[in-house]
Amino acid sequence: MKVIVLFLLLLTTLNTYSQSNKGKGMFLVSKSKYSFNETFEKISKSITDNSWKVITSHNLQEIMKKNGKDVHPVQVIETCNPNHAYKVLSKDDERLISNMLPCRISIYENSDGSVYVSRINPEAMQGQVSEYASEVVGAALGDIEKIIENALK
Numbered sequence: 001m002k003v004i005v006l007f008l009l010l011l012t013t014l015n016t017y018s019q020s021n022k023g024k025g026m027f028l029v030s031k032s033k034y035s036f037n038e039t040f041e042k043i044s045k046s047i048t049d050n051s052w053k054v055i056t057s058h059n060l061q062e063i064m065k066k067n068g069k070d071v072h073p074v075q076v077i078e079t080c081n082p083n084h085a086y087k088v089l090s091k092d093d094e095r096l097i098s099n100m101l102p103c104r105i106s107i108y109e110n111s112d113g114s115v116y117v118s119r120i121n122p123e124a125m126q127g128q129v130s131e132y133a134s135e136v137v138g139a140a141l142g143d144i145e146k147i148i149e150n151a152l153k
Contacts, residue, residue: 026124028145032107032115032152036073039107039115039151043077046151047105050143052081055102074108079147084140094133103144117148 032039040057047054060074080102088094088101106118122141126134 026121027118028121029116029118030148030152032117034115034152036075036107036109036115039117040075040077042151043105043107043117043148046147047077047079050147050150052079052143052147054078055080072109072111074106077105077107078102079105079144081140081143084136084143087136088133091132094130094136097129097133097137100137103140105144105148117152119144119148 034042044054044057055078057078058076060076061071064071085101088097100120104119107115108118109115120141122138125137125141128134129137
């Protein structure tokens with residue numbers, strides 16, 4: 001139980017730090033001017049418009065509801081660009097970062113109705129993986145930034 005509480009505190013701290021420092025933490029967060037559903041639709045469309053694939057999405061609010069928990073809307077989109085993924089998956093020494101694939105974009109609504117889009121900060125990855133993997137991940141996450149920017153404009 002203590003481990004779960006500590007883990008949740010860590011995630012909350014990282015999220016708060018990331019929101020207040022926009023890109024200096026492990027995550028990047030953008031506020032959407034659209035409703036939750038509109039944001040989800042716009043991000044999903046922007047993914048396909050930019051030659052990426054939507055692998056699946058996870059409705060975390062619904063999953064939590066099935067487990068007797070009530071949370072505000074959270075939708076996680078798993079997306080992939082086969083060209084970027086191939087660069088990592090085709091090399092034995094780079095396959096260890098396959099747990100980061102596919103890329104994930106989270107759309108969530110806070111209790112005040114504000115909608116946010118979060119994702120991994122590519123700068124936070126530098127130095128954590130090989131130079132090659134860092135370049136591939138950086139390019140992929142750069143594409144994700146364009147996808148989000150296009151959707152939220």
